[in-house]
Amino acid sequence: NQGQAGEFSTLIGQVEVVSHPANDNPDVQVQGLAFEGDKMTAAVAASTVGLEGNQSYTVRAWVYNTDFGNEETIVSWGRRGGPLGSNAQFNQGAHPTFGAIGHWGGGPVTNPAEPDVGWGPNGTGTDILETRGRWAQLAYVYDGLVDRVYIDGEFNNEEEHPNLLDVHGVYQDGSPTLLCLGAGSDAGGANNTPQAFSGTIALVEVHDEPWTNEEIQAAFERERPLFFDGVSISEGDLYGFTVSSADGGGTIDFQWNSSGAEVYTIVTTEDPAGSPDPNLWTPVAGLENLAATPPLNSHSIARPAGDLRFFKLVAGPVPALFSDDLEGGNNGWTTLVNDEASNTVWELGTPGGTTGPLSGSGDSGTAWSTNLGDYGPDSDVALRTPAIDLSGLGGAVLKFDQYRDADGFADAAFVRFLRASDEVQLGAEIPIEMGTLDTDWNPSSVTVPAEALGETILVEFRFVSDGSVDAFSGLSLDNFELSAE
Secondary structure (H helix, E strand, O other): OOOOOOOEEEEEOOOEEEEEEEOOEEEEEEEEEEOOOOEEEEEEEHHHHOOOEOOOEEEEEEEEOOOOOOOOEEEEEEOOOOOOOOEEEEEOOOOOOOOOEEOOOOOOOOOOOOOOEOOOHHHOOOHHHHHOOOEEEEEEEEOOOEEEEEEOOEEEEEEEOOOOOOEOOEOOOOOEOEEEEOOOOOOOOOOOOOOOOOOEEEEEEEEOOOOOHHHHHHHHHHHHHHHHHOOOOOOOOOOOOEEEOOOOOOEEEEEEEOOOOEEEEEEEEOOOOOOOOHHHOEEOOOOOOEEOOOOEEEEEEEOOOOOOOEEEEEEEEOOOOEEEOOOOOOOOOEEEEOOOOOOOOEEEEOOOOOOOOOOOHHHOOOEEEEOOOOOOOOOEEEEEOOOEEOOOOOOEEEEEEEEEEOOOOOOEEEEEEEEOOOOOEOOOOEEEOOOOOOOOOEEEEEEOOHHHOOOEEEEEEEEEOOOOOOOOOEEEEEEEEEEEO
16 A cells, blocks of 8 residues: 555665464464665655645554664664754664654654653663564654554553644755655765664554554454464454465465355455455455355465565355246246136236236236236135255355235135155245235245255245135245355
8 A cells, every 4th residue: 555655665675575473373374575785765755745844644664673683774764963842753673763754853752852762661771672572563653742552452651842843844955855665864865774674574553643542453454463472354344254375375375254145255465455346456376255164264376476465365155056037937936726627727928917016016027926817716726936956055045026916814824844855844834914905015935944945946936726716816926045054
């Protein structure tokens, strides 16, 4: 993310991509940029993004440094050489006076006119030594009055410097000061490396407003899984999508929380800034349209080429296992008459009874109806779907549109789920409430019984009428869909 400062380029040396083990999972390597007397600078002047004068700000960085000295600079702007408060260097260093922040002014800690800051309680510098040889999240906040520093999200030290800072906006050669990584800058210009950093920087953020203690802690907790556990979890990610490697980077492992109602594709890009919409990223070969394996999906691939690559999980609803709006005619449906009179049959077409619907749902031309006119007495008729495979499902729901137009008290209807191979009923039959007389089509849904999951099934809609002769259309059905959930 380039932010307002634009891209960074290497001014001095040759910054290289390196990897170090996650703090609590040494089998997983986390990448960053290695500095050893190198320096990178932003594309625009520091003043362009407000970094001059007594500006408030927040600086955060994840670093890995095995043996830092008294003052090693991660991020800087302004310049050295005085007067007091005219420089800004954020450091990982052991010096009790200026190991954390260099503002040019390294006098006693108790003197607010000496604005440098060290790590540890009262600037003793001891706490920062515990970050050697591991990933550490260091942060620095200035609110216009007080400098505060943090280690791994926890407040570490502060010094009050009320309105003291007036950070340089130009070097002595007249060029504007730059936002720099890996070193400070001497008075004459940026082409030098005072207090050079000797470790790896994986993430840097500079914000033009002061963050609270709670915001610093929350940001650390959000990023902690990558640097401590070796897994990456996106902010607000309900799936807990993680990308890791258990063999030092040779194999990339993906894992996420999954639901039987969804299918998944992992997509990738090398340039998320240039292509911010993951739906336009390239699908990873072999990881497209993956079925869910609730509660967790786990997949692995050989590491792709390239030093830096971003992955994203794209989830979508599972396509319906069965769907039919009936406008294409009878596609494998069967009908049965279970009574002797045969006064009623399930018919496919445009309904036209004395009462009830005069079209299919949504004014379509086709529906299944208990006769296309009025239904007859003493009827027992069944309508069955084509076979539907429910293999591997943890749950499913059947949806359909219905129009109920019967006598309201003695006629009945229900849904049954049958094993396709032997027509044995699976689970209890589910009544369709026929006491209601509809005045329009309305949607209905039933949960597929657990006994039917994992089977290849037929769905049966059964209608039973009593012996009275009624001028009603009975039951009409349209727009069927059976989907995983």
